[in-house]
Amino acid sequence: MxxxxxxxxxxxxxxxxxxxxxxxxxxxxxxxxxxxxxxxxxxxxxxxxxxxxxxxxxxxxxxxxxxxxxxxxxxxxxxxxxxxxxxxxxxxxxxFPPPALGAYSADREAAQRAAQGVGTFPALPAGDPVELTVGEFSSRAIFDSGRSLTGRTVRLTGFVTHGDDGTWYVTRLAVACCAADATTGKVEVRGADALPADTWVTVTGTWRPEGALGSDAAWPPVVDAGTLTRVKQPADPYEKA
Structure with missing residues (x-):
């Protein structure tokens, strides 16, 4: 042997x-x-x-x-x-392939934002709702001086994570190469009851501005939910960093 x-x-x-x-x-x-x-x-x-x-x-x-x-x-x-x-x-x-990273991995990481600074972003596509990644929505909500999210209906897909005082988030992990370098992006959801952690959902709603652009008060960004739908985990569970 x-x-x-x-x-x-x-x-x-x-x-x-x-x-x-x-x-x-x-x-x-x-x-x-x-x-x-x-x-x-x-x-x-x-x-x-x-x-x-x-x-x-x-x-x-x-x-x-x-x-x-x-x-x-x-x-x-x-x-x-x-x-x-x-x-x-x-x-x-x-x-027994391990599952994709989920709420536990997201909760372990402190809020990390790209060091891109406040500036003007490209115009969003015409028509509502506009499909955005959690990362795209967060960047525009926190740094876009043109306020391109104002008045727009957006659709976000991710998994549920829970915060303090009953808050909850639609969350997505972004990877540059592999799961080992994953970073967390999340958007607080208001106006809809939370589902269990790690449940995949699609949230359709509108941006609620919070705090000054680029400030800590603007993180995490907030979406007022119009509809909330439970969905299956996508084949590729990560966003590209």
Whole structure:
């Protein structure tokens, strides 16, 4: 078994990577869509390397029953057993892929805003409601000197997080590369009852200005809800940072 251990680890890891990239969109829980080709190449390379290792290990038999091997087995027996722990993350990814980051991850992070300063934003598309990401809405609400959100009906989609005193937010995590660098954007929702944390919703409503542009009082921005709809988690749960 020790002979084929490295090959098994390579095959498990490569198979797990290929499973989440070739046979669905699970990889979007962890990385940006643009990284898919690199994951496929990496997974295929690991599987190929594992198969080569099997062939090489299988062809290197004979002469393994002497005293030297026996001594190695008793003297270093813990090494291979501990090394098999490396298979656990690959098995977990293969059999039980973790969910996308949610309310817990969002609540752990303090409010972080882009250092873009107050300025004029491009005009919004014609027609209401206008579909915006949580990040786009937040940026315009906090920094847009042209007040482009005034009088417009917007539609935001995200998951529910809870604050103090009964406040709740439609929240989205933004990633630049992968889930490890995720940052939080959220919009306080007023005029609608909160749903349980991590419930995905679409909120249609209007912006309620709070505080001076660019100030702490303007964060988080507020939307007065007209309608609130429970929706399924999208295939790609993250916004692009």
């Amino acid at each position: 020790r002979r084929y251990g490295p090959a098994a680890l390579l095959l498990l890891t490569g198979g797990a990577v290929l499973r989440i990239t070739l046979f669905g969109e699970l990889y979007l829980r962890y990385v940006q869509a643009g990284l898919r080709p690199y994951l496929i190449v990496s997974g295929a390379a690991l599987v190929l390397l594992g198969l080569v290792t099997v062939v090489v290990s299988g062809g290197g038999g004979g002469g393994g029953d002497g005293p030297e091997e026996e001594g190695n087995g008793s003297g270093h027996g813990h090494g291979p057993r501990v090394a098999w722990l490396l298979a656990l993350p690959a098995l977990a990814l293969l059999l």
